[in-house]
């Protein structure tokens with residue numbers, strides 16, 4: 001006897017595409033063996049066979065759209081084999097359907113699993129009664145990579161009631177950012193700032209003895225900071241009942257990854273596998289050549305130190321090594337430091353480090369490096385040859401997209417290793433999402449965490465979840481710091497965007513003068529028609545914190561008057577933002593108001 005298997009009740013959904021056929025003609029199936037996978041805009045779901053038998057005919061193809069009652073497969077029942085528990089060939093009313101959003105699918109299990117879950121329940125999630133009882137998959141969400149993108153996605157997914165597995169190849173969670181990126185670099189930068197502040201105060205009458213640097217203790221403190229954060233993450237994962245699997249994940253097919261000898265099947269995956277430093281092929285393998293990871297665990301401070309790459313990471317490391325006593329040279333191929341940032345914002349930094357470093361070479365390439373007993377000999381494109389004791393290569397990062405077997409899941413990866421996504425962080429395979437460095441620039445932790453929440457919320461069916469931030473702010477935590485967001489003048493020129501600009505010089509800020517650091521500026525760009533803020537750039541101590549106000553102003557669509565009429569505490573550096581807005585509003589009194597354009 002043949003059973004015509006039909007699409008069961010799909011809750012609110014109809015006309016959903018078949019994205020995968022899991023059996024072939026002639027296959028033996030048990031009752032409950034998944035036959036094919038459907039995908040709504042909220043979740044993927046398998047349709048199981050209600051009976052045991054042999055697949056006789058497949059009545060649909062991948063891409064076909066089906067609704068409740070559409071015949072999908074003919075199964076010749078095995079003699080004597082019973083139907084699935086319950087004895088029905090279709091789910092009974094009130095029994096789990098195969099088509100509720102993923103969030104609902106595990107609602108009973110997950111809500112028990114995450115006591116105290118604080119995330120809002122997705123409004124689109126239908127009541128548990130309409131949810132499928134069980135998925136044939138081991139988990140609803142698998143997250144690959146536990147950097148800021150991955151752990152945020154996993155935690156948010158769990159808080160939204162989704163059964164979640166987080167896979168990380170290293171024992172410690174936190175990825176690049178916590179272990180070998182944002183956090184350790186900022187700990188070292190704080191140490192550097194403490195020393196350079198003390199040096200700066202000499203000219204103002206405060207004399208300290210030259211610092212004695214216990215490098216092992218300093219590295220130990222940095223490790224402690226990292227340990228506190230990464231340990232905290234492990235605790236948070238445990239409390240949320242996120243299962244953490246240690247090992248390298250590789251896709252087996254669109255619904256399974258392998259980690260060692262374990263295969264994990266999933267309804268949805270979030271790829272958060274990050275990036276790694278770019279290597280320059282012509283530079284020899286030598287222990288004296290390091291990347292940012294090596295630079296953050298120094299065993300000694302080199303004498304002659306070359307930083308290849310005048311971007312944010314290179315310059316932050318240069319700041320640290322300079323303060324610790326190295327003789328620093330920076331070489332940058334393009335014609336300015338921090339390419340991509342407006343020149344006027346970089347200038348105060350270039351001026352300060354120009355006095356401190358041995359050399360800053362812009363518009364210059366490294367042509368060759370030769371390792372010798374006396375050091376690393378470096379040939380530059382300007383004809384100069386110099387010897388260094390250590391070289392830091394900080395020329396960018398390459399995404400890990402090609403290291404995941406993504407092709408087995410059908411996920412498109414670009415030649416450079418990036419994975420393309422839409423505003424909901426979906427890849428070309430709709431139930432597989434990607435976030436963080438692996439999806440593109442800017443490679444920043446706060447972009448990764450924002451995207452992570454979008455992906456988790458889209459999977460859970462939170463209405464309106466999408467990446468629609470107006471800007472991702474950038475910060476170089478150098479001394480002085482350089483921060484920018486929204487429209488830059490360089491982009492405005494390239495795209496012919498009209499704007500009005502106001503620059504408040506920190507030399508007119510009482511707070512900046514009192515800190516002995518008037519070497520800063522706050523620049524705001526406004527839309528000449530609407531008057532709204534379009535972009536901002538701040539250079540000076542603490543610029544990374546100050547830029548946040550302008551990001552909020554941009555997101556809120558504020559104009560100069562809104563900012564100027566907001567009372568800023570005095571004396572603070574935050575006033576410089578208000579002063580620049582007052583310049584646009586022509587209400588400034590701390591400087592002469594700018595002349596009105598005729």
Ligand SMILES: Cc1cc2nc3c(=O)[nH]c(=O)nc-3n(C[C@H](O)[C@H](O)[C@H](O)COP(=O)(O)OP(=O)(O)OC[C@H]3O[C@@H](n4cnc5c(N)ncnc54)[C@H](O)[C@@H]3O)c2cc1C
Nearest residue numbers: 145147149169175176177181182249274436437443444445
């Ligand atoms: C020195 C330095 C300083 C930085 N400073 C800042 C800063 O101040 N602010 C800022 O916003 N950004 C900073 N960044 C950038 C920031 O670290 C990254 O943008 C951020 O870590 C990206 O997060 P992610 O989750 O995409 O990936 P990652 O943090 O790269 O995490 C990816 C994780 O995936 C794991 N993984 C990869 N492949 C697999 C696999 N197949 N199986 C299992 N696990 C896998 C990796 O081990 C890693 O833990 C800095 C970077 C560096 C190097």
